[in-house]
Amino acid sequence: MEQPKTIIVTGGASGIGYAFCEHLGQLGHQIVIADLRGAEEAAARLRGSGTKAIGLKADVVDEEEMAAVVRAGEEEFGGVDGLINNAGLFTTLELKPFEQISSHEWMRVMEVNTLGPFICAKAALPALRRSSRGRVVNIASTVPMKGTANMAHYVASKGALIALTRSLARELARDSITVNAIAPGFTLSDGVLQTELQNRIGNNGRTAGRCIQRDQVPADLVGAIGFLVSDGAAFMTGQTMAVDGGGVFL
Numbered sequence: 001m002e003q004p005k006t007i008i009v010t011g012g013a014s015g016i017g018y019a020f021c022e023h024l025g026q027l028g029h030q031i032v033i034a035d036l037r038g039a040e041e042a043a044a045r046l047r048g049s050g051t052k053a054i055g056l057k058a059d060v061v062d063e064e065e066m067a068a069v070v071r072a073g074e075e076e077f078g079g080v081d082g083l084i085n086n087a088g089l090f091t092t093l094e095l096k097p098f099e100q101i102s103s104h105e106w107m108r109v110m111e112v113n114t115l116g117p118f119i120c121a122k123a124a125l126p127a128l129r130r131s132s133r134g135r136v137v138n139i140a141s142t143v144p145m146k147g148t149a150n151m152a153h154y155v156a157s158k159g160a161l162i163a164l165t166r167s168l169a170r171e172l173a174r175d176s177i178t179v180n181a182i183a184p185g186f187t188l189s190d191g192v193l194q195t196e197l198q199n200r201i202g203n204n205g206r207t208a209g210r211c212i213q214r215d216q217v218p219a220d221l222v223g224a225i226g227f228l229v230s231d232g233a234a235f236m237t238g239q240t241m242a243v244d245g246g247g248v249f250l
Ligand SMILES: NC(=O)c1ccc[n+]([C@@H]2O[C@H](COP(=O)([O-])OP(=O)(O)OC[C@H]3O[C@@H](n4cnc5c(N)ncnc54)[C@H](O)[C@@H]3O)[C@@H](O)[C@H]2O)c1
Pocket: 010, 011, 012, 013, 014, 015, 016, 017, 034, 035, 036, 037, 058, 059, 060, 061, 085, 086, 087, 088, 089, 090, 091, 092, 112, 116, 139, 140, 141, 142, 183, 184, 185, 186, 187, 188, 189, 190, 191, 192
């Protein structure tokens, strides 16, 4: 059986991120949750079901807070082997034509969805190098492949994250760190349900064009994350894996 890894999950207190934490915990990995809210409570829930986990309040765009998250993981579990860049601005976005998106809204989405993963990867890098089987998984989306309307800032941010994935894969392979992305389709996460985005986005964004004609839920994504952090995925890097019921073919 493979040695467990210590894995930082940003935005891991709820939604897709929490589903990742639960699954990775069940596989025996140690979890470090970094989230703006609910991180410690979520980690306590994981510990209640037998997973070794800690949670810290942290903003992915704050270099000092993310450095503290990495330090906490190293102190608690003796190292950090993985980073899942899952935190992102999506479910709270107002859907609107691009000409109505202000420069401020554009920059805020770019900040959280692109600067955040960049800062987190930089913070984790020394620890990932020491691991010698480091894993970075960026949670992108299928929207850049589809060119989804009424969320141009979000679409551009996830396209940039896929590009960053490729660039980091080239730079970090020599350190035995793989960098991949998962592109989920529209998923009924906590945030989606709370903001009723499933009603705002309409069926066109929800299930249209999928081979598998049903709504996607966070549990549909966990197999991919378990694989990408595993030792068995050591020869796969720079890739974007679409997990969307067969909506796009990469
Ligand atoms: N739900 C979907 O349909 C869908 C589809 C494709 C991709 N995604 C991506 O998956 C990821 C998770 O989406 P979700 O639907 O579970 O979202 P969500 O809104 O349900 O959860 C996001 C989590 O991230 C945290 N977070 C937000 N900003 C943060 C910050 N600056 N620092 C730290 N934590 C922060 C939130 O507190 C929350 O716990 C996002 O990157 C999203 O873009 C979602």
